[in-house]
Amino acid sequence: MSSGATVTPPKKTATKPAILLEKIATNFWLRTIVKKVFIVWVVVTLTFFIIRALPGNPVEIMVMSLMDSGLSSEEAYTRAASLLRIDLNAPLSEQYLDYMSNLLKGDLGDSYVLAINKPVTTLIAQRLPWTLFSVGTSLLISFVIGMFLGTLAAYRRNSLLDHALTNFGAAIESIPNTLTAIVLVLLLGVTWKVVPLNFMRGSLSPGIKPGFTVEFLIDLFKHYAVPGTVYVFSTLGGWMLAMRSSTISTLGDDYVTVARARGLPDLRIITAYVGRNASLPLITSLAISLGFVVGGSILIEYIFVYQGIGLLLSQAIGKRDYPVMQGILLVTTITVILSTALADLLYGWLDPRIRITGGGE
Amino acid sequence: MGTTAPTRSETRSNQGNAFLRTFKLLARNKIGLLGLTVFLLMTLVSFVGPLVIPPETQAHVDQIYQPPSAAHPLGTDFQGREMWKMVIHGGRDVLIVAFLAGIITTLVAVTFGAVSAFFGGWVDSLMMAITDIWLTIPRFLLLVVVATLVRLENVWMLALFLAFFGWPGLARQIRSQVLSLKKREYVEAAQLLDLGSAHIIFREMLPNMMSYIVIAMINAMTSAIYSQTGLVFLGVVPFGNNWGVMFSLAYAKNAIYNPNAAASLLVPMGAIILFQISLVMLSRSLEEIFNPRLRRGV
Numbered sequence: 001m002s003s004g005a006t007v008t009p010p011k012k013t014a015t016k017p018a019i020l021l022e023k024i025a026t027n028f029w030l031r032t033i034v035k036k037v038f039i040v041w042v043v044v045t046l047t048f049f050i051i052r053a054l055p056g057n058p059v060e061i062m063v064m065s066l067m068d069s070g071l072s073s074e075e076a077y078t079r080a081a082s083l084l085r086i087d088l089n090a091p092l093s094e095q096y097l098d099y100m101s102n103l104l105k106g107d108l109g110d111s112y113v114l115a116i117n118k119p120v121t122t123l124i125a126q127r128l129p130w131t132l133f134s135v136g137t138s139l140l141i142s143f144v145i146g147m148f149l150g151t152l153a154a155y156r157r158n159s160l161l162d163h164a165l166t167n168f169g170a171a172i173e174s175i176p177n178t179l180t181a182i183v184l185v186l187l188l189g190v191t192w193k194v195v196p197l198n199f200m201r202g203s204l205s206p207g208i209k210p211g212f213t214v215e216f217l218i219d220l221f222k223h224y225a226v227p228g229t230v231y232v233f234s235t236l237g238g239w240m241l242a243m244r245s246s247t248i249s250t251l252g253d254d255y256v257t258v259a260r261a262r263g264l265p266d267l268r269i270i271t272a273y274v275g276r277n278a279s280l281p282l283i284t285s286l287a288i289s290l291g292f293v294v295g296g297s298i299l300i301e302y303i304f305v306y307q308g309i310g311l312l313l314s315q316a317i318g319k320r321d322y323p324v325m326q327g328i329l330l331v332t333t334i335t336v337i338l339s340t341a342l343a344d345l346l347y348g349w350l351d352p353r354i355r356i357t358g359g360g361e
Numbered sequence: 362m363g364t365t366a367p368t369r370s371e372t373r374s375n376q377g378n379a380f381l382r383t384f385k386l387l388a389r390n391k392i393g394l395l396g397l398t399v400f401l402l403m404t405l406v407s408f409v410g411p412l413v414i415p416p417e418t419q420a421h422v423d424q425i426y427q428p429p430s431a432a433h434p435l436g437t438d439f440q441g442r443e444m445w446k447m448v449i450h451g452g453r454d455v456l457i458v459a460f461l462a463g464i465i466t467t468l469v470a471v472t473f474g475a476v477s478a479f480f481g482g483w484v485d486s487l488m489m490a491i492t493d494i495w496l497t498i499p500r501f502l503l504l505v506v507v508a509t510l511v512r513l514e515n516v517w518m519l520a521l522f523l524a525f526f527g528w529p530g531l532a533r534q535i536r537s538q539v540l541s542l543k544k545r546e547y548v549e550a551a552q553l554l555d556l557g558s559a560h561i562i563f564r565e566m567l568p569n570m571m572s573y574i575v576i577a578m579i580n581a582m583t584s585a586i587y588s589q590t591g592l593v594f595l596g597v598v599p600f601g602n603n604w605g606v607m608f609s610l611a612y613a614k615n616a617i618y619n620p621n622a623a624a625s626l627l628v629p630m631g632a633i634i635l636f637q638i639s640l641v642m643l644s645r646s647l648e649e650i651f652n653p654r655l656r657r658g659v
Contacts, residue, residue, distance in 0.1 A: 038494075043498055043503075046503075047506065050506075167645070170641045171638045175637060176587050177591075179630045183627075185617060186617055186623065186627075190618060288497065292500075292501065296501060298505060299595065314595060318596075320509065325506050333499060
């Protein structure tokens with residue numbers, strides 16, 4: 001099950017430890033984990049050096065803004081150093097090592113403008129569930145609708161319906177989600193007055209406590225409906241087009257022809273034979289797209305004042321709160337990496353062929 | 362060499378006609394023609410319009426937020442400026458960034474993908490590992506964070522910046538294209554003739570990928586406009602007057618809650634959407650023309 005996807009079989013003449021080493025080196029899961037950790041490290045390093053090396057050094061900006069608030073230059077430097085969890089006078093390499101060791105302890109520094117002296121991890125922990133909920137739910141809805149419409153277009157290909165669906169899908173994919181959001185607020189909230197404006201600001205009505213109460217769930221849904229629609233609308237086209245082309249290529253496969261020849265019912269062919277195989281390539285992109293939608297959530301949460309991580313980031317950008325910006329970037333990357341790992345697992349479960357090529361013995 | 366000379370001149374003459382032939386095919390494709398017309402028209406108006414029509418520099422305090430009427434065809438904005446003049450002046454920067462970013466993204470992606478696929482082995486593994494990492498990183502967030510640190514003062518910087526974040530997906534696609542071309546007979550023949558890597562890549566492979574590359578470039582332009590709109594809306598790329606700045610300002614001034622101000626919000630947004638859709642229609646029709654298999658759906 002798990003000795004990697006490489007083609008070289010273990011050499012028969014090799015001694016036992018050598019075989020063990022090779023097994024470790026080619027172990028699929030081990031390699032996956034090493035690769036993911038490496039990506040996280042790249043992102044951390046990249047942001048660390050970008051923030052410190054670029055013109056308009058944020059540390060300087062931070063010191064300046066602290067001095068503006070009445071601190072002396074020395075106090076400002078010590079404050080900045082303690083907030084960023086680095087010693088500013090130390091050489092860059094030492095700063096980097098310090099930062100990394102703090103990071104390994106789970107310490108991302110403190111916010112210095114948004115919520116003074118509050119750990120970044122706390123801030124993110126408060127906001128992340130909202131983004132994961134809204135983005136995750138919408139992504140699943142859009143994925144399911146997209147698969148359905150894509151299969152429909154593929155089965156009716158070259159019909160009027162197919163042309164309408166594919167052109168519509170391609171068009172909505174290119175419309176920036178900011179514009180979709182503004183148009184929806186304008187139409188639903190201002191022009192037609194279908195949705196009260198207070199359901200398009202914030203993620204919960206004031207006074208409602210999270211918990212498994214009917215009241216909470218209804219309020220949650222009311223605030224989620226419009227931003228959720230924007231997420232679905234802006235990702236739907238991509239899924240539909242991908243599913244359409246994937247289904248069309250699957251329809252030409254031999255096993256589909258055989259299934260038809262065996263006289264299996266159409267619905268069973270569509271779901272168990274075509275649908276299952278055609279959706280496989282889409283599973284991995286589902287995980288990767290989580291990252292993009294979380295990225296795009298900055299704009300949507302900004303418009304709807306939805307209390308997620310994206311809103312936190314746009315607030316942090318407005319105030320140039322670097323520890324928060326850095327922390328969010330890191331947490332989002334980890335989210336994407338975890339979800340890709342999940343997709344890999346799911347892929348193996350959905351497609352037994354991967355498991356077979358994965359394990360030699 | 363005697364056998365290659367005529368084929369080369371033949372491809373050359375084919376290339377000369379390729380543009381014309383593509384245009385003829387596109388003219389027969391209704392959606393493609395529509396897309397091309399809108400695209401050319403908007404480009405023309407955005408580049409020539411500002412030369413003919415003087416810019417709206419002065420505020421007209423008595424004309425603020427006029428709805429569209431005979432006197433104000435597209436209404437006025439929060440400073441009482443004519444929207445139709447603003448829109449004509451607001452296209453150039455958006456389009457220049459889109460063109461530049463599209464070209465740079467495509468160049469980087471083609472070079473990266475082609476070199477990776479052509480040389481194979483560890484070069485390929487290394488380059489694809491880099492691409493994979495770059496694909497996994499939430500790039501829009503990184504883009505936003507970096508954009509707050511780098512001062513993007515001109516369109517060149519912004520275009521370079523968008524290209525830097527936009528190439529990896531395309532590089533992967535180009536790589537798989539080159540991999541499949543590598544197995545074609547004429548490429549194998551060129552390799553047997555020992556014509557050199559540069560000759561094979563630029564003279565044999567690239568001409569056969571041109572249609573694919575053009576389509577990819579149009580798509581890169583679409584995503585450049587997409588990201589650009591977001592960056593402008595967040596206020597991290599401040600410059601001049603353009604469609605993005607126009608609707609962002611209108612939004613910031615709460616034009617959304619003022620029924621008379623809807624035009625100042627909708628007009629620049631409409632311009633962006635129209636341009637995006639024209640690009641999409643153009644690229645999809647080109648795809649249909651160059652890849653007829655798509656149409657038959659094999």
